[in-house]
Amino acid sequence: xxxxxxxxxxxxxxxxxxxxxxxxxxxxxxxxKSSFLVKEGTVCNKLYxxxxxxxxxxxxxxxxxxxYWFGFEHNFITSFYSFISRKPGIENxxxxxxxTLWGISAEVLHQLFDQHHDLERLVRIINEQYYIxxxxxxxxxxxxxxxxxYEQLLESSPHILQRIPLGQIASYLGISQETLSRxxxxx
Amino acid sequence: xxxxxxxxxxxxxxxxxxxxxxxxxxxxxxxxKSSFLVKEGTVCNKLYxxxxxxxxxxxxxxxxxxxYWFGFEHNFITSFYSFISRKPGIENxxxxxxxTLWGISAEVLHQLFDQHHDLERLVRIINEQYYIxxxxxxxxxxxxxxxxxYEQLLESSPHILQRIPLGQIASYLGISQETLSRxxxxx
DNA sequence: GTTTTCTTTTGACAATTGTCAAAAAAGGAA
DNA sequence: TTCCTTTTTTGACAATTGTCAAAAGAAAAC
Numbered sequence: 001x002x003x004x005x006x007x008x009x010x011x012x013x014x015x016x017x018x019x020x021x022x023x024x025x026x027x028x029x030x031x032x033k034s035s036f037l038v039k040e041g042t043v044c045n046k047l048y049x050x051x052x053x054x055x056x057x058x059x060x061x062x063x064x065x066x067x068y069w070f071g072f073e074h075n076f077i078t079s080f081y082s083f084i085s086r087k088p089g090i091e092n093x094x095x096x097x098x099x100t101l102w103g104i105s106a107e108v109l110h111q112l113f114d115q116h117h118d119l120e121r122l123v124r125i126i127n128e129q130y131y132i133x134x135x136x137x138x139x140x141x142x143x144x145x146x147x148x149x150y151e152q153l154l155e156s157s158p159h160i161l162q163r164i165p166l167g168q169i170a171s172y173l174g175i176s177q178e179t180l181s182r183x184x185x186x187x
Numbered sequence: 188x189x190x191x192x193x194x195x196x197x198x199x200x201x202x203x204x205x206x207x208x209x210x211x212x213x214x215x216x217x218x219x220k221s222s223f224l225v226k227e228g229t230v231c232n233k234l235y236x237x238x239x240x241x242x243x244x245x246x247x248x249x250x251x252x253x254x255y256w257f258g259f260e261h262n263f264i265t266s267f268y269s270f271i272s273r274k275p276g277i278e279n280x281x282x283x284x285x286x287t288l289w290g291i292s293a294e295v296l297h298q299l300f301d302q303h304h305d306l307e308r309l310v311r312i313i314n315e316q317y318y319i320x321x322x323x324x325x326x327x328x329x330x331x332x333x334x335x336x337y338e339q340l341l342e343s344s345p346h347i348l349q350r351i352p353l354g355q356i357a358s359y360l361g362i363s364q365e366t367l368s369r370x371x372x373x374x
Numbered sequence: 375g376t377t378t379t380c381t382t383t384t385g386a387c388a389a390t391t392g393t394c395a396a397a398a399a400a401g402g403a404a
Numbered sequence: 405t406t407c408c409t410t411t412t413t414t415g416a417c418a419a420t421t422g423t424c425a426a427a428a429g430a431a432a433a434c
Contacts, residue, residue: 061330066326066329066330068325068326068329080318080319080322081319081322084315084316084318084319085319113308117304117307120304120307120308120311121300121307123311124307124310124311124314127311127314127315127318128267128271128314129271130318131267131271131314131317131318131321132267132268132271132272134318134321134322134325135267135268135321137325138255138321138324138325138328139253139255141325141328141329141361142253142255142328142361143248143253143361145420145421146420146421147420165380165381165382166381166382166383167381167382174328174329174330175421175422176421176422176423177381177382177383178382178383178384178421178422178423178424179420179421179422181382181383181384182383182384182421184382184383185383185384332390332391333390333391334390352410352411352412353411353412353413354411354412362391362392363391363392363393364411364412364413365391365392365393365394365412365413365414366390366391366392368412368413368414369391369413369414371412371413372413372414
């Protein structure tokens with residue numbers, strides 16, 4: 001739980017009462033490798049903080065698994081579309097390494113928002129930071145070659161390459177596994 | 188201003204005092220075609236609501252203008268990275284048609300957040316909706332062909348094609364103008 | 375240690391998309 | 405209208421990336 005508190009304070013330092021209310025509302029979740037935190041076609045009702053481990057979000061398109069994010073230690077995790085819209089999503093969240101998370105339901109979170117303005121501010125700020133990251137990823141996808149995207153990933157997240165199979169990384173970069181393999185051998 | 192109120196209420200109905208405070212804080216901005224609302228290298232200090240007109244966000248990469256969003260009536264407009272981080276951005280916001288906007292500075296908005304919790308909630312919710320849109324766009328960019336992205340754009344925003352030069356649309360879709368021209372001639 | 379399974383690499387070829395250059399078309403200004 | 409500028413289309417060719425199939429390598433199970 002300390003990791004969460006530390007992570008939060010880097011975004012926005014909430015008041016003690018807000019932190020106490022939040023920490024009471026959190027549930028510890030442990031999930032084994034290869035299991036699923038969220039399955040497509042269901043409503044994802046929870047927001048998670050990943051304390052330890054590694055996950056990925058993917059969906060099925062034309063019979064292929066399409067990975068569009070990875071989550072590592074100290075990331076916030078949810079099936080965003082589903083969590084926000086309260087509708088079933090197409091996303092699967094799969095556990096890539098045995099993981100420990102802290103979860104809170106949408107209902108409880110919204111109750112806390114009513115009681116603690118600063119908690120809602122925190123979430124607003126976190127959302128904004130995640131938006132900026134997404135924006136950067138979109139730009140890379142829109143205007144950089146496969147090789148450039150790979151090199152950018154190497155720089156920003158070298159740890160991904162040690163922990164994730166190549167096929168999933170290729171999918172995340174929007175290229176085929178074969179192309180990524182060839183790019184790697186030419187660097 | 189009515190358009191803004193109506194737009195807001197579709198996201199989250201704020202209280203009357205919050206609306207009054209917000210509407211007092213807004214400045215009307217009129218900008219002529221071809222002018223710039225934001226220039227790269229500067230801090231974008233304002234969040235805008237576009238009442239009438241049309242804008243685009245782009246940046247320069249290797250001597251080329253790279254368009255990554257268009258704004259139309261009833262969209263919220265800002266150079267997001269710069270507005271959030273308070274740092275100079277690389278983005279230019281250019282006016283494509285004579286436009287009318289309502290603007291508010293980051294400072295004033297944050298003051299209003301302190302005074303009106305529901306205003307901050309509104310912005311949180313709007314951010315979340317814009318996040319979802321961005322997510323959809325990233326997915327399209329990552330896993331669809333140029334033709335599919337074009338057809339998707341045709342469906343979701345046919346008005347873009349009437350109002351925006353082809354070269355800018357091609358850039359937005361992440362393809363060359365020649366390719367888009369060829370795709371169009373084959374549909 | 376051996377087998378089985380999963381992951382990565384390689385080859386051959388096809389499809390997609392980009393680049394450069396020029397022509398055609400459309401839109402505005404005088 | 406006529407001229408000028410901007411936008412769009414077309415052609416030829418090159419570069420990038422994808423697909424399919426098979427081989428090689430690594431990891432996990434027995």
